Each structure stands twice: as structure tokens, then as C-alpha cells.
Amino acid sequence: MKKINRGNSEKGQTMILGVIAVLILLIAILFLFDLHSIIRVKVKTQNAADAAALTAANWQRHSLNLIGELNMVKACTVLVTDLEPFGDDTPDVITEKSELITEMQARVSFVGPMIGFGAAQQAAKNNGMNPVDHYTAVVSQHIDNLENEDYYGSTAGINQEIENYSWRWAYQDMIEAVNSGQGGIAAAPNADFATLPEITPNSWLMDLGLYRAISAEYWCYGTLSSLIQNYPFSGTWWQVSIVENTGRFTEECEYSPIFIEYSAVGDLEPFNLAESTLRAEAPERGMTVSDGYDKTDSNDTDGINYTLPYVKWCIYESSWESTPSSEWTDGLYLRAPLMPDYTYGGAVAKMTCRAEPTVMSSNYKVSGPSGTWLETSTAEVSEVYCSALAKPLGRLAEGIPPYVAKMVLPVFDKSRLIPIAMQDPTGLYDPFNEDQYTLFQFLKWAATVSDIDNPGSSPPAGGAYYLACLQKLNDVEWRSKGFNKSYVSTVPTTRYDPTSNPTGAGWLQMGHTYSYDASGNATAVLTTNEDTCDDWGGGGGGPRAGPSILH
Numbered sequence: 001m002k003k004i005n006r007g008n009s010e011k012g013q014t015m016i017l018g019v020i021a022v023l024i025l026l027i028a029i030l031f032l033f034d035l036h037s038i039i040r041v042k043v044k045t046q047n048a049a050d051a052a053a054l055t056a057a058n059w060q061r062h063s064l065n066l067i068g069e070l071n072m073v074k075a076c077t078v079l080v081t082d083l084e085p086f087g088d089d090t091p092d093v094i095t096e097k098s099e100l101i102t103e104m105q106a107r108v109s110f111v112g113p114m115i116g117f118g119a120a121q122q123a124a125k126n127n128g129m130n131p132v133d134h135y136t137a138v139v140s141q142h143i144d145n146l147e148n149e150d151y152y153g154s155t156a157g158i159n160q161e162i163e164n165y166s167w168r169w170a171y172q173d174m175i176e177a178v179n180s181g182q183g184g185i186a187a188a189p190n191a192d193f194a195t196l197p198e199i200t201p202n203s204w205l206m207d208l209g210l211y212r213a214i215s216a217e218y219w220c221y222g223t224l225s226s227l228i229q230n231y232p233f234s235g236t237w238w239q240v241s242i243v244e245n246t247g248r249f250t251e252e253c254e255y256s257p258i259f260i261e262y263s264a265v266g267d268l269e270p271f272n273l274a275e276s277t278l279r280a281e282a283p284e285r286g287m288t289v290s291d292g293y294d295k296t297d298s299n300d301t302d303g304i305n306y307t308l309p310y311v312k313w314c315i316y317e318s319s320w321e322s323t324p325s326s327e328w329t330d331g332l333y334l335r336a337p338l339m340p341d342y343t344y345g346g347a348v349a350k351m352t353c354r355a356e357p358t359v360m361s362s363n364y365k366v367s368g369p370s371g372t373w374l375e376t377s378t379a380e381v382s383e384v385y386c387s388a389l390a391k392p393l394g395r396l397a398e399g400i401p402p403y404v405a406k407m408v409l410p411v412f413d414k415s416r417l418i419p420i421a422m423q424d425p426t427g428l429y430d431p432f433n434e435d436q437y438t439l440f441q442f443l444k445w446a447a448t449v450s451d452i453d454n455p456g457s458s459p460p461a462g463g464a465y466y467l468a469c470l471q472k473l474n475d476v477e478w479r480s481k482g483f484n485k486s487y488v489s490t491v492p493t494t495r496y497d498p499t500s501n502p503t504g505a506g507w508l509q510m511g512h513t514y515s516y517d518a519s520g521n522a523t524a525v526l527t528t529n530e531d532t533c534d535d536w537g538g539g540g541g542g543p544r545a546g547p548s549i550l551h
Contacts, residue, residue, distance in 0.1 A: 041357035042384050048127035049353040049388040050417055052120035052187035056256045056349035057390035057415040059116025063258055064347065064392060066112065067105045067314050068410035074098055074311045075271060075278050075407075076287040080304050089295075089305040095265070098311045099164060102262065105314045106163040109252035109260055110171055117189055117255040118178040120351055124187035129353050131184030138431045139179045142193060142254075146172040151195050156246040158194065163262060163312075171253075188432035190350035190425040192257050194249035197242045197429060197440075205240055205443055206428050208435055214469040219482040219507045220533035228479040229508075238470050239447045242440075256349040259317040260408055270313040270407035277396055277409055313407050320346035320403035324423030333421075340399035341416075342391075348423050352387040352432065389420045438462040446470070482506045492522045508533075 073079070079097050080089045125131075145151040152158055152168060160168060179185060199206055204223050213221035219228075231237070250257050263270050271278075275289070282289050288302060295303050322345040328334055394402050394412035402411050430436050442463035449455040452467070452474050459467050472478045477498045480486070483506040484496045493511040496504035505511075508530040514522040 038357045038384065041355050042386065044128050045353050045355045045384050046386040046388070048124045048129045049187065049351050049386045050390075051123040051127055052351035052353065053349050053388040053390040054415060054417060055123040056113070056116040056120040056189065056351060057347075057392050059112055059119060060256060060258050060347045060349055061392035061394075061412045061415050063108050063112025063116075064260075064394075064408060064412050065410040066108050067258075067260065068408045068412075070101050070105050070108075071274075071314055071407050071409065072278060072282065072285065072287065074101055074313065075274075075308070076282055076289055077302055077304055078287060079290075079307055079311075089307060091310050094307045094310040102312050102314070103164045105260075105262075106165040106167070106252075109258060110165075110167055111174070111253075113253035113256045113258060114171075114174045114178070116349065117253075118174075118181065120187050120189065120256075120349070121178060121181060121185060124351070124353055125182060129186040129355060131182070131186050132188070132354060133184070134434045134437070135186070135188045135432055136179060136184030138188075138437075139175065139185050141431075143172055143175055143179065145193075145195055146175070151244075151246050152249070156194075158246065158249045159251070162251050175255075187351040187353050189255045190348065191430075191432070192250050192254050192425075193431070194246050194254065195244045196248070196427065196431070197244045199428065199443070200241050200243070202237065202240055203428060205238065206436065206439060208439060211439075211466055211469045214472055215465075217481070217507075219529075224482070225508060225530070225533065227473070228483045228506075229485075233474060233476075233479075236450060236452075238449070238452050238474070240443055242444055242447065256347075258347040259319045260314055261317050263313040263315050265312050266309050267313070268308060270315050270405075271308055271311075274405040274407040274409055277405055277411070280397070281410070315406050316346060316403040316408060320344055320401075325421060328419075328422050340395050340401060341393040342418065342422065344401040344403055345423065346403065348389055348391045348418075348425050350387060350389045350420065350425055352385060354383050354385045356383055387420055388417060389423065389425075390415055390417050391423070439466055442466045480506055483508045491524060493525065493528075 079094055080087060083097050085093060146168060149155045154160055160166065204210060204227070207223050209221060210223045210227075212218070213224040219225060250259070252258065252260065278289050290304065290307050291301050292306055292308070294300060295305050323343055324345055328338060328342075392412045392415050394414075396402060396405055396409075396411060402409065426433070429440055431440075438461070441460045445457075445459050445463060446452070446455075446467075449457075452470055455467070458464075480496050480498070484504060486503050487496070487505050487509050488503040490505075491511070492514060493505040493509065494501055495510060496502070496506050508528065510529045511522075511525040511527075512529050512532055513526040515524045515526055517523050
């Protein structure tokens with residue numbers, strides 16, 4: 001009998017298993033390397049944004065306190081006793097002295113936040129952030145606009161002197177110094193530019209979430225759901241009017257502004273509302289609050305004429321009176337009421353940083369600027385965006401918010417990081433958000449297009465994505481997939497198809513639950529898919545309500 005040699009046929013099997021094990025190990029190492037790289041950069045970027053925001057908020061706090069100290073000088077006998085000409089309390093002299101102090105307050109409102117803007121850049125760079133070309137370009141454009149009479153000049157209706165302070169060129173020089181420092185801007189601030197445009201009509205075209213919902217056919221998204229049900233989509237509906245409102249200058253630093261303004265001469269309401277705090281704070285500074293008597297009156301306490309009618313006060317703008325995101329205070333997100341420190345609007349400092357982690361693999365998804373998951377724009381590198389919000393905090397006696405006094409007072413004793421959702425100062429169009437900036441440039445192009453399906457020219461860089469979304473939105477068959485206006489009710493509901501079932505239900509109209517008769521036949525629709533869009537009870541198809549981004 002011939003002997004069978006089985007050894008040769010089994011050679012190499014162990015090697016195959018070994019190679020497979022090594023491949024699995026290599027893939028695991030690759031994944032862990034990339035994961036560690038992204039997490040490390042995410043933590044570093046968040047730390048940089050936190051440091052930058054807190055730094056800017058600290059300078060907002062210092063600015064407000066200094067302005068408040070100058071208000072106290074106006075409210076006390078210092079105007080007469082400590083400023084030349086000494087002892088002169090005639091109206092003309094008091095007005096002149098008061099105007100000098102008011103000019104100092106105007107200077108502080110520009111210089112203080114601007115120092116904070118520059119210090120925030122250093123804080124971000126100290127935490128490993130590099131300048132971002134887009135952030136630097138936006139600031140450079142702002143500098144160019146300051147040289148343009150149509151944007152910031154008298155022809156634009158902007159006062160070239162604010163409380164006797166010729167602000168414009170000094171302001172431009174400060175911005176240039178920050179922008180040129182160590183290569184550019186590493187932390188994007190909240191800004192209230194005079195030239196931020198107004199977009200009318202159809203401002204919803206600036207909603208970045210809308211385009212993501214269109215791409216994903218996420219019919220539950222509120223803006224998309226409302227549009228496909230109610231908007232007529234007639235004419236050139238994608239064309240918007242973009243008006244740069246140059247008259248909306250804040251008359252202070254536009255980067256991390258503190259939102260103050262000035263009362264009229266003779267307006268005593270700010271003094272009357274702040275008097276109790278003034279009288280409590282003045283002795284600590286060795287000062288005496290002016291009284292309302294005439295020095296010819298034997299009951300006069302300071303021997304000085306009534307100076308207050310000749311004084312102008314620095315006061316809080318109306319934005320301070322708004323409670324940040326009322327959802328936070330009505331128990332929707334928090335179980336207990338907010339501390340008084342947080343229950344007012346006004347000055348906040350938001351900073352956004354971004355960095356590129358080194359990854360060995362491709363097609364990772366990382367948290368984007370709006371808190372949603374965004375696919376990387378390149379095969380090799382993902383960008384990590386992190387934002388932070390900080391606020392100068394203070395209160396009057398017994399926890400009363402500072403704006404109740406109307407007059408700015410030196411009561412701000414700390415700055416703290418707070419959730420962005422509580423008081424996000426970003427408006428409809430934030431030029432530092434590169435996605436919004438790209439969308440804005442696309443809409444400027446779209447305003448020149450008469451046929452969105454055959455535009456006749458190519459959109460600007462990055463605009464092809466938005467064009468494809470608007471073309472879908474312009475297609476009645478695509479909209480009918482979400483909500484069919486020609487739907488004919490049936491039980492059970494049948495799905496829309498442009499060819500085989502043109503009267504079928506769009507996704508929002510489809511039955512989600514039904515009632516049944518004794519034979520098990522569906523008799524009525526109890527809930528539709530649309531009913532599940534805001535279902536908190538679990539099992540629904542929609543999102544749970546909550547803040548879009550916290551930090």
C-alpha cells in the first residue's frame with residue numbers, strides 16, 4: 001500500500017493565519033493612531049478656543065469696569081473739586097469736563113475690546129493654533145472697508161467723531177496691528193460689522209442646515225418641511241437682495257463689542273436708577289456723590305451747584321435687557337433656575353479655532369462648526385472646529401442684573417465660560433464661518449441667474465454643492481417625495497412615485513400607525529411620519545429638541 005504524505009499539503013496554513021492576524025493588527029493600529037490624533041487635536045483646539053474666549057471676556061470686563069469708574073467720576077464731586085479749574089461749578093465748565101470724560105469712555109469702548117481681540121490671538125497661538133487664512137482674509141477685508149468712504153466714511157452716514165473721539169484711523173491701525181501679528185488671525189471672534197449684509201427676501205437661503213437636510217432628504221428638518229408644504233417656488237425664488245447696511249455701525253469696537261451707548265445731556269434716569277449703588281461704592285474710592293441741592297441752600301451737603309443736569313452718562317444698550325435663550329430659563333434644558341449672573345444679555349466673547357489633525361487613513365467624519373457631522377473635504381485631512389463663549393459677569397445688590405441700573409457701573413468681578421447655546425452672538429451671516437461665507441458668495445452669484453437649472457455659468461468655488469441642492473428644491477417631483485400636494489388619501493397610505501403613483505403620499509404624509517377593524521384591516525391613519533418628527537417618547541423618527549451646539 002502506498003503511503004500518503006499529508007504534511008506537504010498542509011504547509012503554509014499557519015503563515016496565512018499569521019498574515020491575517022498581522023493585517024488586522026495593522027488596521028487596528030492605523031485606526032487607533034488616527035483616533036488618537038483627532039482626539040488630541042480636538043482637545044487642543046477646544047482648549048485654545050476656551051482660552052481665547054476667556055481672554056477676550058476679561059478685557060470686556062476690564063473695559064466695562066473702567067467705563068463704570070468714569071461714570072462714578074461724573075456722578076461725584078470730582079468734576080468740581082479735582083479737575084481744573086478747581087471749584088468752578090458753572091454749567092459751561094461742568095459740561096466741558098464731562099465731555100472730556102465721555103471721550104475717554106468712547107476711547108475705552110474701542111481700545112479695551114481690541115486689546116482683548118489681540119490677546120485672544122496670542123492665547124490661541126500659545127495653545128498650538130496656527131493662523132487661518134480665511135480668518136485673516138476677513139479681517140483684511142474689514143481693514144480695506146475702513147478706508148472706503150462708502151462703508152465707513154461720512155458718505156455712508158457714519159459719524160466720524162464719537163463723543164469727540166476721531167475713532168476711524170486709530171481703530172484701523174489697531175486692527176492692522178492685530179492682523180499682522182505673528183502671521184494673522186488664529187481665533188475668529190464674534191463681530192458686529194457695520195457692513196454685515198441684510199438678505200431679503202427668503203433669508204432662509206442662508207440656513208446651512210437646510211442644504212444638509214436636502215442632501216440627506218431629511219424631511220423632518222423644520223425649514224425644509226415648511227418649505228415643501230407651504231412655499232410656492234414660483235418665479236426666480238432663489239434670487240435674493242443683498243444690501244450691505246453701512247449705517248448700522250455700533251460706534252465702538254466691532255470685535256467682541258460691549259454694547260454701550262450714551263444718554264442725552266440732562267437725562268437723569270441713569271443717575272436715579274444707579275444712585276443707591278453709587279452711594280455704596282463711592283466711599284470705598286474716597287469720593288462723594290453729588291447731591292441735588294443748590295449751594296445757596298443752607299441744607300446743601302457739599303457746597304456745590306447741582307452738576308448732574310450737565311452730564312452725559314455711558315449706559316447699557318437695549319441688548320443687555322434680553323434674557324439669553326429663554327429655553328435655558330424655563331426648565332427645558334435645566335431643572336433649576338439660572339443664577340442671576342446669567343440672566344441678562346449684553347457683552348459676550350465667542351471665539352472659534354480650527355486645526356487639521358494628521359491622519360493616516362481617509363474619509364473620517366469630525367464635528368463641524370454647527371455641531372453636526374461633516375465629511376472631510378479631502379481624502380487625507382479632516383478639520384476640527386471648536387468654539388467657546390465667555391461672559392463678563394457682575395450684579396448689583398441682592399443679585400440684581402447690572403443693566404437694571406441703566407448706567408454702566410464697575411460691578412463686574414469675574415468672567416466665565418458659558419454654553420454657546422445660552423447666548424450665541426452669531427447672526428444670520430457670520431463671515432468668519434467659511435461655510436456661511438461660501439454660501440453667501442454663492443447666493444450673490446445666484447442673484448444674477450435667471451434659470452437655476454441651466455444657469456449658463458459656473459458658481460463660485462464651493463458653490464456646486466449649494467447649486468445642486470437648490471436644483472433639487474426647484475424640482476416638484478423631488479419635493480413631492482417629501483410632501484405631495486396632489487396626495488389622495490388612502491388607507492393604508494401608498495408612497496408617491498412620479499410615474500406609477502403620482503397621487504401617493506410623500507414621506508411626511510405616510511401613515512406611521514393605523515387603527516384596525518376586527519378583521520385586521522387598516523381603517524384610519526392615527527399618526528403620520530410627520531407626527532414623529534418631534535416625538536420625545538422614543539421610537540419616533542425625529543430629533544429630540546435641544547441646543548444645536550453647547551460648546
